[in-house]
Amino acid sequence: MDFVCNFPFFSIILAMFCGILSSVLKGPWAKRLCLFMVTAVLVMSSAVLAYTMKTGTSYTYSMGHFPAPWGNEIRAGVLEALTATGFSVIMLLSLLGGMSHIFTDVEETKTNLFFILVDLLMSSLLALIYTNDLFTAYVFVEINTIAACGLIMIKQDGHGIVAAIRYMVMSLLGSGMFLISLSMLYDITGHLLMEPAKEAVGAIVASGSYEVPLLVVIALMSVGLAIKSGLYPFHSWIPETYGYATPAASAILSSLVSKGYIFLLIKVFYRVLGYENVVSSKVINALFVFGLVGMIVGSVKAIKQTDTRKMIAYSSVAQIGYIYMGIGLGTKAGMAAAVFHIFTHAATKSLLFISAVGLYEVSDGKADYRSLRGSGYRNRAAGIAFAVGALSMVGFPMLSGFISKLMFATAAVQSPHKMVATILGLAVSTILNAIYFLRLVISIYSPAEREYGADMSHQASRKLKVASLLFIIVNLVLGLFSQPIVNAIDAGLSMFV
Amino acid sequence: MEQDFLLLLPIFFPMAAGILTLALAKAKMGRKAKLTVVFGALVLELLFTILCLMRGDVSVTLWQLTDTIRISFHVDTISRIFAGLSVSVWLLVGCFAFSYMSHEEHEERFFGFYLIVEGALTALSFADNMVGFYVFFEVMTFTSLPLVLHEMTKPAIMAGLKYLFYSVAGAFMALFGIFFLAGYGAIGSFQAGGILDASATAGHEGLLLASAFMMIIGFGTKAGMFPMHGWLPTAHPEAPAPASAVLSGVITKMGVLAVIRVVYYVIGPDILRRTWVQTVWMILTLTTIFLGSMMAYKEKIMKKRLAYSTVSQVSYILFGLSLLHPAAFIGAIAHVIFHSLVKNTLFLGAGAIIYKTGKTKVAELRGIGKEMPVTIWCFTLVSITLVGIPPTSGFVSKWYLATGALSSGTGVFSWLGPVILLISALLTAGYLLPVTIHGFFPGADYDYGSLEKREPSALMTVPMILMTMGAVALGMFPGVILNAASAAAELLF
Numbered sequence: 001m002d003f004v005c006n007f008p009f010f011s012i013i014l015a016m017f018c019g020i021l022s023s024v025l026k027g028p029w030a031k032r033l034c035l036f037m038v039t040a041v042l043v044m045s046s047a048v049l050a051y052t053m054k055t056g057t058s059y060t061y062s063m064g065h066f067p068a069p070w071g072n073e074i075r076a077g078v079l080e081a082l083t084a085t086g087f088s089v090i091m092l093l094s095l096l097g098g099m100s101h102i103f104t105d106v107e108e109t110k111t112n113l114f115f116i117l118v119d120l121l122m123s124s125l126l127a128l129i130y131t132n133d134l135f136t137a138y139v140f141v142e143i144n145t146i147a148a149c150g151l152i153m154i155k156q157d158g159h160g161i162v163a164a165i166r167y168m169v170m171s172l173l174g175s176g177m178f179l180i181s182l183s184m185l186y187d188i189t190g191h192l193l194m195e196p197a198k199e200a201v202g203a204i205v206a207s208g209s210y211e212v213p214l215l216v217v218i219a220l221m222s223v224g225l226a227i228k229s230g231l232y233p234f235h236s237w238i239p240e241t242y243g244y245a246t247p248a249a250s251a252i253l254s255s256l257v258s259k260g261y262i263f264l265l266i267k268v269f270y271r272v273l274g275y276e277n278v279v280s281s282k283v284i285n286a287l288f289v290f291g292l293v294g295m296i297v298g299s300v301k302a303i304k305q306t307d308t309r310k311m312i313a314y315s316s317v318a319q320i321g322y323i324y325m326g327i328g329l330g331t332k333a334g335m336a337a338a339v340f341h342i343f344t345h346a347a348t349k350s351l352l353f354i355s356a357v358g359l360y361e362v363s364d365g366k367a368d369y370r371s372l373r374g375s376g377y378r379n380r381a382a383g384i385a386f387a388v389g390a391l392s393m394v395g396f397p398m399l400s401g402f403i404s405k406l407m408f409a410t411a412a413v414q415s416p417h418k419m420v421a422t423i424l425g426l427a428v429s430t431i432l433n434a435i436y437f438l439r440l441v442i443s444i445y446s447p448a449e450r451e452y453g454a455d456m457s458h459q460a461s462r463k464l465k466v467a468s469l470l471f472i473i474v475n476l477v478l479g480l481f482s483q484p485i486v487n488a489i490d491a492g493l494s495m496f497v
Numbered sequence: 498m499e500q501d502f503l504l505l506l507p508i509f510f511p512m513a514a515g516i517l518t519l520a521l522a523k524a525k526m527g528r529k530a531k532l533t534v535v536f537g538a539l540v541l542e543l544l545f546t547i548l549c550l551m552r553g554d555v556s557v558t559l560w561q562l563t564d565t566i567r568i569s570f571h572v573d574t575i576s577r578i579f580a581g582l583s584v585s586v587w588l589l590v591g592c593f594a595f596s597y598m599s600h601e602e603h604e605e606r607f608f609g610f611y612l613i614v615e616g617a618l619t620a621l622s623f624a625d626n627m628v629g630f631y632v633f634f635e636v637m638t639f640t641s642l643p644l645v646l647h648e649m650t651k652p653a654i655m656a657g658l659k660y661l662f663y664s665v666a667g668a669f670m671a672l673f674g675i676f677f678l679a680g681y682g683a684i685g686s687f688q689a690g691g692i693l694d695a696s697a698t699a700g701h702e703g704l705l706l707a708s709a710f711m712m713i714i715g716f717g718t719k720a721g722m723f724p725m726h727g728w729l730p731t732a733h734p735e736a737p738a739p740a741s742a743v744l745s746g747v748i749t750k751m752g753v754l755a756v757i758r759v760v761y762y763v764i765g766p767d768i769l770r771r772t773w774v775q776t777v778w779m780i781l782t783l784t785t786i787f788l789g790s791m792m793a794y795k796e797k798i799m800k801k802r803l804a805y806s807t808v809s810q811v812s813y814i815l816f817g818l819s820l821l822h823p824a825a826f827i828g829a830i831a832h833v834i835f836h837s838l839v840k841n842t843l844f845l846g847a848g849a850i851i852y853k854t855g856k857t858k859v860a861e862l863r864g865i866g867k868e869m870p871v872t873i874w875c876f877t878l879v880s881i882t883l884v885g886i887p888p889t890s891g892f893v894s895k896w897y898l899a900t901g902a903l904s905s906g907t908g909v910f911s912w913l914g915p916v917i918l919l920i921s922a923l924l925t926a927g928y929l930l931p932v933t934i935h936g937f938f939p940g941a942d943y944d945y946g947s948l949e950k951r952e953p954s955a956l957m958t959v960p961m962i963l964m965t966m967g968a969v970a971l972g973m974f975p976g977v978i979l980n981a982a983s984a985a986a987e988l989l990f
Contacts, residue, residue, distance in 0.1 A: 397632040409676035427673050434665040442658060447649050483563045
C-alpha cells in the first residue's frame with residue numbers, strides 16, 4: 001500500500017487532534033492551527049485525488065486489525081477525494097473571508113472555542129465523506145450536529161440561541177431517523193460495513209423477504225438526511241440559522257455542512273442500499289417532488305425578504321431543492337448533475353455570504369437591501385464578487401451555475417417522465433432567482449440615500465477582498481473547466497457501484 | 498477547421514477599450530482626450546470588422562466549454578450584414594453622443610459600456626452555434642443595462658429592472674429551448690436550412706415545435722414582439738438619446754438575428770412551415786405591428802412614441818421571417834438595415850431637440866422646424882422612409898414583405914398581412930408627420946419674433962445627415978443589400 005493511502009485517515013485524525021489541542025490555546029494560535037490544518041487537509045486530499053485518478057480505482061483502508069466484516073473502514077475513490085478537496089478549499093476561503101468578524105462577533109475568551117468547533121466540523125465532514133462504515137457515519141453525523149450548533153450560537157445573542165435550538169431540534173430529529181433506519185438495516189442484514197451490508201441487501205431483495213422493512217429503511221434514511229440538509233418542507237431552521245450566525249459560520253454551514261449529509265445520502269444509496277433498489281422503491285420520486293417544490297418555494301420566499309442574509313439563506317433552500325431534484329431524477333446523469341451542483345452551490349453560496357459581509361460592513365452593518373445602496377462602490381471587490389455570485393446563481397454562461405443548469409437539463413431530457421416537470425421547474429426557479437439576485441445587484445450599484453464617510457471604504461478588510469477574489473476564481477474554474485470535473489464525478493460515481 | 502484568430506479582434510478589442518474607458522473615470526485627463534480614446538476605438542473597430550468581413554467564410558474556436566459544446570465564431574452573409582450594420586451605426590451614434598453626453602454625468606461609464614456592448618454585438622453576429630450565441634446574448638443584456646440605468650433616477654432604475662426581467666425571462670425561455678433541442682443536434686454549427694438530426698427528431702415533432710415556439714418567443718422578447726414587448730416602451734425612452742437610438746436601432750435587431758439563426762439555421766424553415774408555430778407566430782407579429790402603431794399614435798411623449806414605433810416596425814421584420822418565404826425573407830433583411838438607419842436618426846433627432854430645447858412632448862414642437870431646420874429635415878426624410886413612400890428605402894423592404902406575403906401560400910395571412918402593413922403605414926404617417934407639419938408650418942399665430950436658430954453642432958447633425966442619406970439613397974440603389982439578402986435566401990430555400 002502506498003503512503004498516500006494513509007492520507008484520508010491522517011486528515012480526519014489531524015483535524016480532530018487540532019480541535020483537542022486548540023482547547024488549551026489562545027484564540028489567535030487556535031486560528032493559525034486551524035488554517036494550517038485546513039491547508040494540510042487540502043494538500044493531502046489533492047494528493048489522494050491525484051493518486052486515485054492515476055490508479056483509476058478506489059481503495060478501502062481498514063482501521064486497526066479487525067478484518068471485514070467486523071472492523072472499521074474508510075474508503076477513498078475519486079469522488080471522495082474530489083469532495084474532500086473541494087470542501088477544504090471552500091472551508092479555507094470561508095474562514096479567510098469571515099476572519100475579522102469571527103474576532104468581533106465572538107467573545108475574546110471564546111475565540112479558541114470557535115476554532116475548536118471548526119476543527120471538529122472539518123474532521124466530521126471528512127469522516128462523512130470517507131467512511132465505509134454506517135456506524136462511524138452515525139457517530140460523525142452527531143459530532144457534526146453538535147459542532148454546527150456551537151457555531152450557530154457562539155455569537156451569543158438571542159437570535160443565535162433561538163436559531164441554535166431550532167437547528168438542534170430539527171437536526172436531532174434527522175439523526176434519530178438516521179439511527180432508527182441504521183438499526184433496522186443492521187437488524188435485517190447483520191452488517192454495518194457498507195460492502196457486506198450491500199451484499200446482504202442484494203440477497204434480501206432477491207429473496208423478496210423484508211420488503212416493508214427495507215422500504216422503511218430507505219424512507220427513514222432519505223428523510224432523516226433530508227431534514228438535516230434542509231430539503232423543503234424541513235427547511236424552517238435554515239433562514240434563522242444562516243441569517244444570524246457569524247459570516248464565516250453561515251458560509252460554512254450553508255456550503256459544507258448540509259452538503260456533507262447529501263454526500264452521505266448519495267453514498268448510502270449507492271454503497272449500501274443499491275441505487276436500483278432505491279429507484280424502484282419510489283422514495284426517490286418523493287425526493288424529486290420535494291426538490292422541485294423547494295426550488296420554487298425557496299425562491300418565492302427569498303423574494304419577500306428584505307434582509308440580505310435571509311435572502312441568501314432562502315436561496316439555499318432553493319438550491320438544496322435543485323440537488324434533490326437531480327438525485328430524484330433517478331439516472332446517473334441526474335446524480336452527476338446533483339453532485340456537480342453540490343460544488344457549484346458550495347462555491348457560490350459561500351462567495352455570496354462572504355461578499356455580502358463585505359457589502360454591509362461598509363453600510364454601517366445594516367443588511368437590509370435599502371441600506372446596501374451604493375455599497376458596490378464603497379467596497380469594489382465585494383461588489384464584484386457579489387455580482388459574480390449572483391450571476392452564477394442565475395445561470396450566467398461561463399460561470400458554474402450555468403454548467404449545473406446545463407447538466408440538470410441534459411439529464412432531464414434523458415428521463416422522459418420527469419422531463420417537462422424538471423425543465424419547467426428549472427425555468428421558473430431561474431427567473432425567480434434572477435428577480436431577487438439581480439434586484440440586489442442593481443441596488444448595490446444604485447446611488448446611496450445618504451453620504452458615507454470616506455473612511456468607510458477602508459473598513460473593508462483585506463482578507464475579505466482576497467477571499468472574494470479567490471472565490472471568483474473558483475467559480476470561473478468550475479464554469480470554464482467543467483469537463484475534467486464532470487469526468488471525475490462520472491468516474492467517481494462508477495467507482496461507487 | 499482552420500483557425501483564424503483575427504476574428505477575435507473585433508470582438509475583444511472594443512471590450513478591452515471599454516474597460517479601459519471605465520478605468521479612465523478617475524484619470525486626470527481632459528474630456529477631449531478621453532473622447533479621443535473612445536473615438537479612436539470606434540474607428541479602429543470599424544476597420545477591424547470590415548477587415549474580418551472581407552476575409553471570406555472564416556472560423557475560429559475560442560473555447561471548448563465541454564466535450565460537446567464549444568464557443569466559436571464564423572463569418573457568413575448574415576454575419577456580414579448584421580456586423581457591418583452595427584459597427585457603422587455605432588460609430589455614427591458615438592459621434593453624436595460626444596456632443597449629447599456633455600450635459601450628462603458619468604460619461605466614462607456610458608462610453609465604457611457603449612464600447613463593451615459593441616464587442617458583444619459583433620460576437621453575436623459572428624457566433625457559430627446556439628450556446629455561443631446565448632453566451633453573448635446575455636453579455637449584451639447585462640452590459641447594455643447600464644446604458645438604460647444611466648441617469649440612475651427612480652424611473653430609470655425601474656425601467657432598467659423591467660428591461661432586465663423581461664430580457665432574462667426571454668433569454669431563459671430560449672435557453673430551455675436550446676436544452677430541449679440539444680439532444681437533436683441543435684448545438685452544432687449553424688448551417689443554412691437547419692442542422693437537426695432528422696432521424697432523431699422523428700416522432701418528437703410536438704416537443705420540437707414547442708421548443709421552437711419557446712425560442713421564438715424568448716428571443717422575440719429582445720425584438721419587442723407581443724406578448725413580451727412591455728419593456729421596450731419603458732426602457733428605450735429612459736436611456737439617454739444615443740443609447741435609445743442604438744437600443745431601438747441595433748440591439749432589437751439582435752433579437753431578430755437570434756430568431757433568424759434559430760428558425761433558418763438550426764431548426765430549418767421546412768419543419769415549421771404550415772404548423773401551428775408558424776400560424777401563432779404570424780398572428781403575434783401582426784398583432785404587434787398593429788398594436789405598436791396604435792400605441793405610438795396615441796402617445797404624447799416623443800421618445801415613447803418612437804419606442805412604440807420600434808415595437809411595430811421590428812415586428813414587420815419578424816412577420817417577414819414568419820412567412821418562411823424567400824421574398825419575404827429578403828424584405829425582412831432589408832428592413833433590418835433600413836429601420837435601423839431610420840430609427841437611429843429619429844431618436845437622434847429627438848435627442849437633439851431635447852439637448853437644445855429640453856422639449857419632450859410632441860405638442861411642444863410647434864415651429865421647431867424653423868429653429869432646427871437641418872435636424873427636422875432629416876427627421877422628415879426618415880419619417881417618409883418609415884412610412885414607405887417611394888423612392889425611399891422603406892418602400893423597397895415593404896414591397897418585398899408584401900409580395901412575399903401574397904405569394905407565401907399561408908391562406909388568410911397572405912392577404913391579411915399586406916392589409917395590416919398598409920394600415921400600419923397610415924398610422925406611421927399619422928404619428929410621425931405631425932412633427933414635421935407643425936414644425937415647419939406652425940400656423941399664422943406663431944410668434945416669429947422670438948425665433949432663434951438652435952441648430953446643434955456638426956457633431957450631432959453630420960451623423961443624422963449621413964444616416965438619412967443612407968436611408969433615402971438605399972431606396973434608389975438597393976442592389977447591394979438585396980443581392981446580399983438574396984444570396985443568403987438562396988442557401989435557405
